[in-house]
Amino acid sequence: xxxxxxxxxxxxxxxxxxxxxxxxxxxxxxxxxxxxxxxxxxxxxxxxxxxxxxxxxxxxxxxxxxxxxxxxxxxxxxxxxxxxxxxxxxxxxxxxxxxxxxxxxxxxxxxxxxxxxxxxxxxxxxxxxxxxxxxxxxxxxxxxxxxxxxxxxxxxxxxxxxxxxxxxxxxxxxxxxxxxxxxxxxxxxxxxxxxxxxxxxxxxxxxxxxxxxxxxxxxxxxxxxxxxxxxxxxxxxxxxxxxxxxxxxxxxxxxxxxxxxxxxxxxxxxxxxxxxxxxxxxxxxxxxxxxxxxxxxxxxxxxxxxxxxxxxxxxxxxxxxxxxxxxxxxxxxxxxxxxxxxxxxxxxxxxxxxxxxxxxxxxxxxxxxxxxxxx
Amino acid sequence: xxxxxxxxxxxxxxxxxxxxxxxxxxxxxxxxxxxxxxxxxxxxxxxxxxxxxxxxxxxxxxxxxxxxxxxxxxxxxxxxxxxxxxxxxxxxxxxxxxxxxxxxxxxxxxxxxxxxxxxxxxxxxxxxxxxxxxxxxxxxxxxxxxxxxxxxxxxxxxxxxxxxxxxxxxxxxxxxxxxxxxxxxxxxxxxxxxxxxxxxxxxxxxxxxxxxxxxxxxxxxxxxxxxxxxxxxxxxxxxxxxxxxxxxxxxxxxxxxxxxxxxxxxxxxxxxxxxxxxxxxxxxxxxxxxxxxxxxxxxxxxxxxxxxxxxxxxxxxxxxxxxxxxxxxxxxxxxxxxxxxxxxxxxxxxxxxxxxxxxxxxxxxxxxxxxxxxxxxxxxxxxxxxxxxxxxxxxxxxxxxxxxxxx
Numbered sequence: 001x002x003x004x005x006x007x008x009x010x011x012x013x014x015x016x017x018x019x020x021x022x023x024x025x026x027x028x029x030x031x032x033x034x035x036x037x038x039x040x041x042x043x044x045x046x047x048x049x050x051x052x053x054x055x056x057x058x059x060x061x062x063x064x065x066x067x068x069x070x071x072x073x074x075x076x077x078x079x080x081x082x083x084x085x086x087x088x089x090x091x092x093x094x095x096x097x098x099x100x101x102x103x104x105x106x107x108x109x110x111x112x113x114x115x116x117x118x119x120x121x122x123x124x125x126x127x128x129x130x131x132x133x134x135x136x137x138x139x140x141x142x143x144x145x146x147x148x149x150x151x152x153x154x155x156x157x158x159x160x161x162x163x164x165x166x167x168x169x170x171x172x173x174x175x176x177x178x179x180x181x182x183x184x185x186x187x188x189x190x191x192x193x194x195x196x197x198x199x200x201x202x203x204x205x206x207x208x209x210x211x212x213x214x215x216x217x218x219x220x221x222x223x224x225x226x227x228x229x230x231x232x233x234x235x236x237x238x239x240x241x242x243x244x245x246x247x248x249x250x251x252x253x254x255x256x257x258x259x260x261x262x263x264x265x266x267x268x269x270x271x272x273x274x275x276x277x278x279x280x281x282x283x284x285x286x287x288x289x290x291x292x293x294x295x296x297x298x299x300x301x302x303x304x305x306x307x308x309x310x311x312x313x314x315x316x317x318x319x320x321x322x323x324x325x326x327x328x329x330x331x332x333x334x335x336x337x338x339x340x341x342x343x344x345x346x347x348x349x350x351x352x353x354x355x356x357x358x359x360x361x362x363x364x365x366x367x368x369x370x371x372x373x374x375x
Numbered sequence: 376x377x378x379x380x381x382x383x384x385x386x387x388x389x390x391x392x393x394x395x396x397x398x399x400x401x402x403x404x405x406x407x408x409x410x411x412x413x414x415x416x417x418x419x420x421x422x423x424x425x426x427x428x429x430x431x432x433x434x435x436x437x438x439x440x441x442x443x444x445x446x447x448x449x450x451x452x453x454x455x456x457x458x459x460x461x462x463x464x465x466x467x468x469x470x471x472x473x474x475x476x477x478x479x480x481x482x483x484x485x486x487x488x489x490x491x492x493x494x495x496x497x498x499x500x501x502x503x504x505x506x507x508x509x510x511x512x513x514x515x516x517x518x519x520x521x522x523x524x525x526x527x528x529x530x531x532x533x534x535x536x537x538x539x540x541x542x543x544x545x546x547x548x549x550x551x552x553x554x555x556x557x558x559x560x561x562x563x564x565x566x567x568x569x570x571x572x573x574x575x576x577x578x579x580x581x582x583x584x585x586x587x588x589x590x591x592x593x594x595x596x597x598x599x600x601x602x603x604x605x606x607x608x609x610x611x612x613x614x615x616x617x618x619x620x621x622x623x624x625x626x627x628x629x630x631x632x633x634x635x636x637x638x639x640x641x642x643x644x645x646x647x648x649x650x651x652x653x654x655x656x657x658x659x660x661x662x663x664x665x666x667x668x669x670x671x672x673x674x675x676x677x678x679x680x681x682x683x684x685x686x687x688x689x690x691x692x693x694x695x696x697x698x699x700x701x702x703x704x705x706x707x708x709x710x711x712x713x714x715x716x717x718x719x720x721x722x723x724x725x726x727x728x729x730x731x732x733x734x735x736x737x738x739x740x741x742x743x744x745x746x747x748x749x750x751x752x753x754x755x756x757x758x759x760x761x762x763x764x765x766x767x768x769x770x771x772x773x774x775x776x777x778x779x780x781x782x
Binding site: 041047 | 453472473474475476477479481483485510512518519520521522523524525528529531532534535536537556557558565569570571572580582
């Protein structure tokens with residue numbers, strides 16, 4: 001019965017929300033103008049006036065602002081976000097009512113765009129912190145990574161007040177939900193203190209088993225653009241002319257629990273060198289995914305022969321999930337090729353020649369290969 | 376005088392109007408014309424805290440002061456992904472409005488810096504704010520959004536994993552911004568009205584934290600933009616982005632140049648004094664002094680002398696005609712922010728929040744006043760910004776607070 005009532009409430013809220021979104025046809029053209037802002041500021045000429053129009057519509061425009069968010073680019077979302085924030089600020093100042101029930105219903109409906117739900121939560125927080133605080137625990141398994149964080153933090157905070165058994169339960173619950181690196185480190189450390197093993201590569205979806213080949217030349221940093229044989233074919237039994245000698249593919253597995261693949265280990269300390277790593281990821285279905293890479297060397301990543309992204313920056317810093325590469329996995333075997341270039345710098349902070357790569361969804365939840373072994 | 380491309384009468388008029396509307400304001404990084412000085416300001420010898428206001432996030436960008444309002448950028452959130460612009464009353468520190476949006480570019484930075492590293496700029500009517508994520512937005516003084524851009528969305532390899540820090544300037548109707556880094560490196564001239572590109576210049580592929588500065592041949596000429604990089608100094612027409620002249624002997628990628636009486640003082644393995652010629656020929660090198668080492672600090676010119684601070688916290692006063700050092704004075708460092716000056720006083724604020732006022736007329740310079748800002752010791756809070764001056768007031772910010780200091 002409770003389930004039916006809840007569904008009815010959600011349905012009615014959605015109906016109300018939809019009708020409110022349509023009620024404000026006058027502002028719809030203005031909202032369209034904001035959502036239509038494109039690359040290099042195209043549409044900015046009209047968006048400035050449209051933004052004022054949306055803001056002047058006041059609280060009644062909030063549902064339509066949320067409905068429009070996520071339909072265009074991230075920059076268009078910022079136009080809408082800034083409109084929503086100002087509407088709430090001015091309504092609070094004028095003590096005008098805000099459609100917070102609709103905003104809460106919008107957050108609860110996970111079919112809405114991630115950017116829109118995130119905006120909805122931020123507007124709720126801005127308008128009524130108590131309501132946002134009450135809602136937050138329900139977001140612990142949310143499909144939006146940023147919405148989980150607060151709920152996970154609450155569980156972590158609760159764990160700190162518990163006895164060992166209670167804390168263990170809290171931390172296990174947190175581990176199930178946590179996706180951010182800093183929180184995961186904290187939860188893992190506490191669980192390990194309590195004698196609970198944590199498999200971080202599996203939790204994050206790091207790709208651990210690879211075949212590697214190198215070194216090829218990177219003198220004058222030309223290796224980044226050079227097309228070496230692994231970019232033309234993947235044949236693990238092949239041998240090629242490398243920088244100084246013939247090179248062959250070698251099996252190599254990362255021993256780092258954050259998935260770092262260190263080329264200095266198979267090839268020795270090298271400078272002005274390029275290497276490749278290849279692995280196979282088996283997906284049971286065709287699906288959207290993210291390859292998330294961290295690294296401080298120049299790199300390129302290909303999925304099934306298509307270049308996803310490349311970056312020629314050296315030794316400026318490394319972080320997990322530094323780069324998020326959206327991709328589409330095909331059903332079955334997917335070939336992932338990584339190129340990693342080491343430059344000429346000799347300082348002791350330029351020794352690293354490595355990358356870390358993981359497969360996950362947009363919430364940072366690991367996607368594991370259906371077959372454990374790499375090619 | 377360098378040969379300039381013809382400007383429309385309207386653009387020229389607007390350029391002149393824009394420059395003349397700044398009296399009393401501190402409209403950008405290092406103030407009017409990026410000189411670090413304000414002719415009508417006064418630095419109190421014994422400053423006191425007039426007021427302080429809490430800030431919603433981190434930042435090493437400087438406050439700017441426009442029409443009685445102070446504007447400050449911040450970044451917050453677990454990944455520094457929330458970008459803030461806050462407007463305060465200069466008189467009492469009351470918060471007037473705050474705008475917040477999300478970074479669309481990368482927010483990774485070295486730990487000491489953060490995403491709010493670039494100082495906003497203003498033409499007296501609008502604020503143009505940039506963050507390390509290459510997100511840029513323009514607001515009117517009442518907080519109405521005029522435009523927003525996500526430059527990493529448009530140019531996805533433009534970023535620096537240590538963090539970006541160059542601050543934009545506005546010349547006439549063009550916002551000039553340097554998005555220079557190891558990979559997709561460029562400078563942009565944006566239409567101040569719409570944020571659309573007016574020009575885009577490919578730039579040396581090298582990390583660069585310096586800021587563009589305006590330079591004008593004489594009072595009647597419109598300012599041109601000087602872009603500093605590891606290759607040297609490039610003068611470009613702000614409206615068209617066309618190259619005017621270049622000093623190609625290399626320059627610092629951290630401390631920015633300063634202009635006084637038409638001469639450009641460029642940090643370049645010491646400091647080089649450059650006098651541009653009346654053609655597109657490279658500027659004349661007046662002197663090059665390796666005695667002056669600005670390290671990461673941008674120098675300032677006051678009373679015919681160039682002042683710089685080296686990594687050891689030693690202020691050097693050098694003759695602007697010869698580059699010869701006149702005196703050296705040790706002050707308490709370390710410094711991330713640059714000195715500013717007015718009249719006979721130089722103000723330096725070190726990372727530990729100690730404001731020190733130097734009398735530059737004393738034979739070897741003399742510290743005549745100090746004020747310790749109340750930093751949060753628990754968070755090991757630092758002051759990394761360059762102060763702003765307005766009237767007899769000083770504005771300084773940390774990761775948690777904005778202060779106005781007065782007499």
